[in-house]
Amino acid sequence: MIKFFRKIRQKLLSENKFSKYLIYAIGEIILVMIGILLALQVNNWNEYRKQGQKEIVNLKAIKNDLQHDLNTEFIPGISYYSKKNKDLSRLRDFYLNKEIIPRDSLLKYFRNNWGEWHIILNKGAFENLKSTGIDIISNDSxxxxxxxxxxxxxxxxxxxxxxxxxxxxxxxGPILYDNIILYDSTHSHDDFDDLKNRKQIGNRIIQHYYLRTWLFERSELVKSKVELLIGDIDKEIERLDK
Known part of the structure; x- marks a missing residue:
């Protein structure tokens, strides 16, 4: 192609057709500029495509972490808090004299509140996103x-x-451990009355109930945000993949 253009230039110069040569030269410059612009456009498109692929990789990683948190932490954790607090609310009402609990049922409610769930959330994908640059997510919202x-x-x-x-x-935990024999099958009448009259046990039960409720309600709210965010990420990945 270069040889072809060179021959045209030489022919025009040899024939002293300067005006035609000038027009040709301008046309050649325009063609070169068009070629450069096309090359830049192709390069920009390739960079945009690579950026889009990086964005998809990061979004998929975020989604996987969120899905894992939803399945292994939020759903079972909220279920745990809900079940535990149902029994803890019975104990709370018992100590507030709002409910009568039989002696053989009291130990069951104490046992059901032994132990605590500890939600552990994954933030690895988000930390990687921050190190990469969170602006790689093109969707502002x-x-x-x-x-x-x-x-x-x-x-x-x-x-x-x-x-x-x-x-x-x-x-x-310590007040349960120090005052209740969890492996005993029942309580005597004296044990029952003793537990009922211990204000420190009742006070801790009431406080623990409200702390769990405080955590439970916020966990429900964040869980719904996680579910909505997973849906938003799926839509964005689908859009970027087109």
Missing amino acids: LRTKISSLYSNGYPEIENRVNIVKQFYDNEF
């Missing part, structure tokens, strides 16, 4: 939702989980 969940929602859940766990470890 989606980027804000992801950042808000990991910067506000998750830390709040972790803080509440730690408060509940610390209260259980330092206050609620």
Whole structure:
């Protein structure tokens, strides 16, 4: 192609057709500029495509972490809190004189509140996204939702989980361990009355109930945000893949 253009230039010069040569030269410059612009456009398209692939990889990683948190932490954790607090609410009402619990049922409610769930959330994909640059997420709304969940929602859940766990470890668990024989099958009448009259047990039960409720309600809210965010990520991945 270069030889072809060179021959044309030489022919025009040899024939002293300067005006035609000038027009030709301008045309050749325009063709070169068009070629450069096309090359830049192709290069920009390739970079955009690579950026889009990186974005998809990061979004899929975020989605996988969220799905794992939903399946292994939020759903079973919320179910745990719900079941535990149903029994704890019976004990709370018992100590507030709002409910009568038979002696043979009292131990069951205490046993059912032995131990505590500790939600552990995955943030590895988000940390990788931050190191890559969160601006790689091109959708402004989606980027804000992801950042808000990991910067506000998750830390709040972790803080509440730690408060509940610390209260259980330092206050609620020890008083159960020190005052109740969990492996006993029943309580005598004297044991029953003794448990009923211990204000420190009742106070810790009531406080633990409200701390769990406080954590449970917030976990439900963040769980719904996780579910919505997973749906938003799926839509964005589908859009980027087109």
